[in-house]
Amino acid sequence: MDKIWYAERIKECKSVKPEIVRLLKEEFKISDKDFDCIMYDIESQYHSTPDTLLRMAILNKCAKRGYDYEECEHYLDLIRTSGIEKLFNQYTKKKILHEYLDGDPMIFNGDILITDPCYIIREDSKEDWNICCCGYDMEKLGINHYMTRDTLYGDWSGITFNSDTKEPIGRFCADAGLVSVMLLDEVLKYNPDYDCDLKESFAATIIRDFYGTVQFVIRQDESKEEYYLEVIGHGINKVTDKPINFIGKQTGF
Incomplete structure (x- = not known):
């Protein structure tokens, strides 16, 4: 998804904030301390439990008033009827929208490998998987020209x-829920024992003599309201000058 889509979705998410503020202050009438706590939570990148915090705020409010059962039930029922949980969900989606942005195109010049980065780790050095931050910091292994992305789906198989x-x-698959282009x-400099023939048969696509750009692109399945990843390449065979245009995408689980 492009930056225009991203800006529009962020705007949609933020549009519900005034109604969240109104409901908390005017309908639920929680304390300023509880209000600040909930607002901090929905803004924080690492927290997203505003519905739980609201229930706790209601219970604390009722407890301070001698725990009026009818009042407590009224406010708890208001959570459902006001739709505030749906508003919380819509607003906090802005925290993850960046995951659906298309990657920047990268130029590759040579034989390229499309696979889950876990497959290239040396058998005698399994700790390298943690050292390279699960494929996101391959420079630690001497692999400097690469791109890695979450599949958005998890483990998969692709063509x-x-x-x-x-x-x-070619074919490729993911056992760590990731796909890399390297x-x-x-x-082979990092792992001379990497078996190209074996891996290429099911776990990796190898495109020889490629010169061009490769990009991770996120598509949306409108019918299911789901997003999926594609690996898009545009270039030429630098030996024959013939075009090489490809698309790698999920075809199985």
């Missing part, structure tokens, strides 16, 4: 298609 002919040109020569 790489020639965008022009629609024919499959230069094969850098992978």
Whole structure:
């Protein structure tokens, strides 16, 4: 999804904040301390439990008044009828929208490897997986030209298609819920035992002599309101000058 989409979704999320403030102050009439706590929570990148905090605020309010059962039930029922939980959910979605932004295109020059980064880790050095931050800091392994992205789905299997002919040109899968694009020569320098033939048969796509750009693109399935990742490449075979355009996407689980 592009930056225009992102800006529009952020605007939609933020549009409900005035109604959240109104409900908390005028309908639920919670204390300033509880109000500040809830507002901090919905803004924090690392917390998102405003519905729980609101229930606690209501119970504390009722307890200070001698725990009027009818009053307490009124406010708890108001959570449902006011729709504030739905507003909380809509507002806090702004914290994760960046996950659906398209990646920036990256230029690759050489044989490229499309696979889950966990597959390239050396058998005799499993701790390298943690050292490279699960594929997000591959420089620690000497792999400097790469891109890594969450699949948004988890573990999956995918096929790489020639965008022009629609024919499959390779397969890849994910066991760590990630997909990376790397230069094969850098992978082999790190792990000389990497079995290209075995991996290419099911776990990785290798595109030889590629020169061009590769980009992670997020698409939306409008019918299911879900998002999915595609690996898009546009370039040429630098030996034959023939076009190489491809798309890698999920085809199974």
